[in-house]
Amino acid sequence: MLLDIPAAEAAWLIAALLAGGALTGVLAGVFGVGGGAVAVPILYELFRILGVPDEARMPLCIGTSLAIIIPTSLRSFSTHYKRGAVDMSILKVWAVPVxxxxxxxxFIARYAPADLFKLVFIGVAGISAIKLLFGRDSWRLGLDMPRRGLMRLYGGLIGVLSSLMGIGGGQLSSLFMTFxxxxxxxxxxxxxxxxxxxxIPGALGYIYAGWPVAAQFPNVAALQHPLALGYVSLIGFVLFSITSVITAPMGANLAHRLNKKRLETAFGVFLLLICLRFAVSLVLS
Structure with missing residues (x-):
């Protein structure tokens, strides 16, 4: 048994986490995203089954997702960097504001209501889905990257939204750069x-933000040490990381060969379905 869950159900949960990690790694490489858009909804269902209360469930998903993104993004970035495809000048401008x-x-996560995280996820994922499904090459904000001041402003916004959504910022920055x-x-x-x-700072921030949660819900095993550190689930982190680290380089290599439009369409439909799932949970909460 895992946390008093029947063995058969625990096996399905472990299998789902391993499969979700594999898909997360592929998406990290193909789309330049950390995979949070996949990890968060899978973790949301897992923690629902484990009895994590609604007010702690979404931030636990997001904190765990950010931790999962650490090894995934490191492997994905390394593969892209070796190909010479990374514009380091943009990363240098964005680093501090992000x-x-x-x-x-x-900091917001420590005091925000649970519904805020769902609203941010729906908003960002919805915009990304529209761009993926209906975007055209003519959709432009400019023919070159803006000045440093506006770039830093964009960087700060990407950092805030990414930390509230549990993503590595790839969806937002890719959207921004193509515009x-x-x-x-x-x-x-x-x-x-x-x-x-x-x-990295996102996961550490969610450990800090969720540090009091174990004492607030002493009967919820999934929130207790050593199974979790604040809003980071160590079970989710370990199982997702096992397969996501393996598949991230595969996704990065595929990104340079596959038909991007078909992949973008599939990912856009997936994001819309997740937006609908969270929208329903907001209405029913």
Missing amino acids: VLGVIAGS YNRPIHQAVATSSGLGVIIS
């Missing part, structure tokens, strides 16, 4: 580096 945004988002006429492959590769910058 980290500051992540810190601000982690400013950067090639999709360069946007994907550069965005993979952003996952490294966001995930």
Whole structure:
């Protein structure tokens, strides 16, 4: 038994986490995202089954997702960097404001209501899905990247939203870069580096934000040490990481060969379904 769950059900949960980790790793490489858009909904269902209360469930998903993104994004970034596809000048401009945004988002997470995390997820994932499904090359905000001041502002916003959504920032930064006429492959590769910058301080911030939660819910085993540190589930982290680290380089290599439009369509439909799932939970809560 795992946390008083029947052995058969525990086996299905473990299998789902391992499969989710594999898919997370592929998406991290293909789309330059940390895989949080996949990890968060899978973890949400897992923690629901484990009896995690609603007010702690979504931040636990997000904190765990950010921790999972650490090894995934490191492997994905390494593969893209070796191909020479990463624009390091953009990462250097974004590094400080993104980290500051992540810190601000982690602070918000400590005091925000549970519904805020779902609303941010729905908003960001919904916009990304629309761009993936209906976007055209003519959708542009400019023909070149904006000045440093506006870039830093964008970086801070990406950091805040990513830390509240549990993503590595790849969806947001790829969207941003393509709106400013950067090639999709360069946007994907550069965005993979952003996952490294966001995930490490983000996971640490959620450990801090959720540190009192174990005492608040002493009867919820999934929130207790050593199964969790604050809003980071060590079970989810370990099982997802096992397979995501293996498949992340595969996804990065696929990104340079596969038909991007078909992949983007599939990912866009997936994001819309997740938005619908969280929207229903908001209505029923």
